[in-house]
Amino acid sequence: MQDPLESPWPPTSGSVAHRARHWYQLGHEPGLPGGHVLYPHGLAHLVIVLDGGPCEPAVFGLRTRPVEVGVPVGARSLDVCMTPRVAHAVFGLPMNRLVDAPVELREATGRAGERLVGALRAASSWPEVFVLADRFLRDRLGGYVPETDVVTRAWRLLAGRGGRLPVAELCRRTGMSERLLELRFREQVGLPPKASARLLRLWRALRLLARRRPGARVAIECGFYDQAHLARDCKALTGRRPSWFARADRAVRQHVEHFGFVQDWLVGVDDHDEGG
CATH class of the missing domain: 1.10.10.60 (Homeodomain-like)
Incomplete structure (x- = not known):
């Protein structure tokens, strides 16, 4: 797969992306150093490095200080941004627990998260990655009606x-x-x-x-x-x-x-x- 620096996944009829407007950041531009700094702002993240490596898939809540995510140079990565309320509905965690303290995806979602990561890393194209991620998020939202x-x-x-x-x-x-x-x-x-x-x-x-x-x-x-x-x-x-x-x-x-x-x-x- 070619690695665009970032790419939006368009809204899908009445689903997660329509209401939360997820944005996926993919990989790194050639020549830029590895690592990805999450500065304090009003969004939560799901970060998954698609090529494996030392950075475990994790959920990040709101932050009151910068957090550096160790994405290896040249690795493909998926960063799903969402409002904190959507993150609470998706992962079912008290969001104050995630302030300045990311939680590994497998701890938040168990086997479902592990299956998602396996499927994403086996995907052959970015559109397939987007579809898998969006399906996972829609399924996790359950009865949340914004x-x-x-x-x-x-x-x-x-x-x-x-x-x-x-x-x-x-x-x-x-x-x-x-x-x-x-x-x-x-x-x-x-x-x-x-x-x-x-x-x-x-x-x-x-x-x-x-x-x-x-x-x-x-x-x-x-x-x-x-x-x-x-x-x-x-x-x-x-x-x-x-x-x-x-x-x-x-x-x-x-x-x-x-x-x-x-x-x-x-x-x-x-x-x-x-x-x-």
Whole structure:
């Protein structure tokens, strides 16, 4: 199989990809070093190296620091990105357990995950890989219906505002008390609403910085008090200053834009704030 750097799998009628908008990152561009850094943002991951190697297939939840995934140079890899609520429905794990602590796929899914990995590694083409992965995810979702799920609705509202929605307003729009909303978020998202909003604000800022937008404008647009506030959060969560992302090379810019696509979709289809 030829290894594209990344490739979207289009929505399939009313299924997982239609609602979660999975995005698959495949392999590495020739000349780029091995390894794949997952910076803090608002998505969960299923990472499978298709050629085997030291990196076990694993599920990654939300992160408050960068995590490096040891993908061997030249190896084909599959990175399925999904909202944390979808990851909770697929893997059935308390998502607060996955914060900064990935879990091996076989621990999360047992024999089903092992069968998936075997089938993916035996696949002869990327379309076959996509079909196998999407079928596995659809089967695992079971009775999850996003249209009726209150945590999904809360997450969409928060992501749709780039994290700039007060918790009190989120409670009002979902009909949940602040205490119940926090409990549900810890279990099904991983972090409470306020901490989740912090990740979403920063990730939007990193995307804009990678597009060479001025730091002061980015800070105001993304809901930070000022540029110093943005710098503090960026350093605390990524270990780097905003200027590093503004000067980032193609590999980092590709990473930032790659995950930006998923969040753009969350905002762009049916997740607006419903007229105020």
